[in-house]
Amino acid sequence: MQWRIKMRTEAIDWLGVLATEEEIRNNNLGRSNCIVNKWDTLQFYLKVISRMPGQASNTQYVVCYSNRLDNEAIVDNGAYDEDVRIDDYVKQLKNYFFRFNYEENQAGYFVAKNIDAINLSEDYYPGKGFTTIPMIVSKHPVYPNDRVYDNFEELENALKNDEYVSKLNKYNTSGLDNIPYLIFHNTETLEYRIIGNFTGFDYDVTRGIRYDYNELKSFVFEEDWYDDVVSFENNNSLLYVGDYVHKKIMAKLDETESIAVKEKIESNQEEINDLFFNESQDDEWEFIEHFEAVAKKDGLFYTKKDLINFHAAVKSSSLVILSGLSGTGKSQLVQCYAKALGLIDDSFHMIPVRPNWNDDSDLIGFVDSMHMVYRPSDAGFINILMEACQERNKNKLYIICFDEMNLARVEHYFSQFLSILEMPEKSRVLRLYSSEYESRLYNSDKYKPTVEIGNNIRFIGTVNIDESTFHFSDKVLDRANVIKLEIIPYTEWKTGEITTKGSFVKEWTYEEYQKLIRMPKDNMLSDREREFIWNVHEVLNSCGKNLGIGPRILKQIAKYLANLPINSNNENISRKEGFDIQFVQRIMTKIRGQREQLTAIFDVESDKSLIKLFDEYSDVSDFLKSRRALEIKNQELNDYGYTL
Missing domain, CATH: 3.10.590 (ph1033 like fold)
Structure with missing residues (x-):
């Protein structure tokens, strides 16, 4: 038997106060902010009132137990009758700030630990952050x-x-x-x-x-x-x-x-970047045609613009998720992309996600404290990361595909990894276990406490949306380019001999692939594009405080637009088309909720109408795809009373 604790921990100090009874009832957490549980322990809720700059806690309310609160000034008078005991304890709790970490247990509850308390300041008021x-x-x-x-x-x-x-x-x-x-x-x-x-x-x-x-x-x-x-x-x-x-x-x-x-160093770096980019444009378009031919040869029929969209998303995003009907070839498309890049078996890895994955140890591994060894997950994920970060492989390109990644809750098994993806390259370090175990584990020479995640790895996921899968949280959607694949009508399929360009039957190196990637100047969109997104943000935020568009999404859209392949013919994606595509993939996915909350967005007579904004900013894009996506969500609201 292996001893293994399956519990996700937030090793972050949060600030909180006692939640009110009204807050507990409104959030369907119970009828009271403090109860006596079946172990005769007082159990109460703390409300998180702190945040990191621009980043909130994963939960707003955490459970706390009186026997975890080490403060002599707060006394549980167990000799009192139950109602009096609770009232007396609540009166004491109301006078304190609490600092704590929390952990998510197997039942999905967030439980406070390492709790400190200090007196509440006189100028504190409910709602203060x-x-x-x-x-x-x-x-x-x-x-x-x-x-x-x-x-x-x-x-x-x-x-x-x-x-x-x-x-x-x-x-x-x-x-x-x-x-x-x-x-x-x-x-x-x-x-x-x-x-x-x-x-x-x-x-x-x-x-x-x-x-x-x-x-x-x-x-x-x-x-x-x-x-x-x-x-x-x-x-x-x-x-x-x-x-x-x-x-x-x-x-x-x-x-x-x-x-x-800081002195601004005058250099011709931008000119150098432009030179590399211009030299690589022709190569990139040849690669697009090669990619299309490989896909058709393998029996996949997508429009060239769908393939360009996928390629641009992989270049510019830390995570790309392919969504669509089961059987539309999502996994096969990733394989075709790897094949077009000439990636051989040890450079392309498909990791099937299992429904029973419920924390990051299922993907990363865990410390077996009985045998004092680190046991990596049998998915092989950690071994791939270790191989890719070795010095001899740093110019080697890797693709990792998480197949059917929403069969389990992505926020559970992918949580630590998801946060790290957005960090700068040198800071992308995945912690496997606490450093205190390093000298005690028999295989710590092979599995160090941390492993580097290099930029030479591209991460892609595939998902099916049906009754057997889970929907994504905003934490996932904020970090992923979600592409919904559409297939060409069967009547337009062209069969016959398909040839691929021999010059591209090669293995692309990381350095060669990196030359295709262009960073947007100042990470900015145009004034009109930013003005449009801000207006959309205000509309969404007025419908619900959890709806809106963060600065991260603007940067991601700008990077995608900068990385659209350029060609003189009409087969490429224009900036206006690309903006429309990104609005669907980055923003429309976040419009979720009930009819009562979202009705105004779809009402053309309302001041909050997105259709009006599409019309007002027609110079930014024609928003054809966005309008279709909006119609689908409106139909879902009418049919089911909610949209996801």
Whole structure:
């Protein structure tokens, strides 16, 4: 028997308060915010009120047990009658902030652990939120042997010199677009100081975090801001900043003069990129024709624009998901793409997803604590990643396809990996197990605690949408290009001898494939394109606070449009067509809910009508595909009362 704990953990410090009874009832979590359970333990709900910059918790409410709360000031008077016991305990809980991690158990409940409590501040009010900001405390390292700063000037110099400044503890960088600023806490003067205006970051598990900036800015925390932050004892890495003060800090960063400006190195890099790109255009179009021929030879009949869309999505996305009717050749299309790239057996891997996968150990593996070995999943995923990151294989291109990936809940078995995909290349490190086990595992020489995920791997998934599968959460949709394949009408199938271009029967290297990839200038869309998406965001957000379009999606759309193959004939996808395609694949997939919530979007007479926006921004695109997708969703609302 192998001892294996199947539980997903969020090793992040969140801030919370006692949830109200109304919140618990409205979210169908029960009838009360505190009960006595069958083990005679008080069980209550905490509401998460903190978030990382631009990123919320996976859940808003977590279960907590009184026997996990180590605070002498909060007393469970078990001798009282049940109702009095609960009322007395709730009155105490209402006076505290709670800091905690949480874990998801096998039943799907999020359970708090490692709980600390401090008195609630006088200016706290229901609905108030906090942003979690990394903090560096003078003379106190985040971890043993981590870098120590005696004063602010040492931190400032480290940032000016582009050094890795510190590790992060109880903080999640996965999926974050940016950490806008740091807080430095001087333990002698008790002063907080802001330093930042960061444009991005690079996180290395061994060296810590390095921040990017164009102009570095700094200023002292204002006096009236101190009442709007929450800090716990023995916490040398995080500060919870009230959202009002966070907005004030962001505004002041814009107004403050710079203390350092990075020199703009004049170079002809853009011209070099254009040269490489222009040289590769003809090769890329020949590859498209070769890909089409390979697909037809294997009995697949898709339009050339569908194949171009798939190719552009694979080039520009960290994850591409092919959706469609069962039997339409989704898995075979991925195989044809690999074949067109000349990828031989050890470069292309198909991983069938199983319905019983319910956490990331089913994909990654686990520590067998009885035999003290790391056991990788029999899917072979980890061995592929280890092979691809070896120095001799770094110029080798790999494709990994997760076949029927929604047979199990993607958010469960794919959670850690999904977050890592959005990180910069050097920061894409997958943790297999805690470093504390490395010296104790017999096979740790082969399976290190972490494995690098190189850019030389392209990830693709296939899904069927039927009663045996699960639908995707926003966490998946935000990171994936979801392509719904349509086949050519059977009457238009052309049979006969099909030849492929011999010059492309070769194995593409990562370097050759990388030359086809073009980064959009400044990661920006045109003014009209961004204006249109913002208006759509406001319409969706007015229908539900969980509906909307995040900045990540804008960047992904821009990258896709920049990577559309260019050709002088009419077979290529124009920018207007590409924008329409991306609206369907990136945004329409997020329009989900009940008729009462979404009716206005489909009503042409409503101020929230998407049809009106399509007409108003006809210069951006004709939105033919988007209009058809909208009609289908409207029909679903009429037939079933909801759309997915």
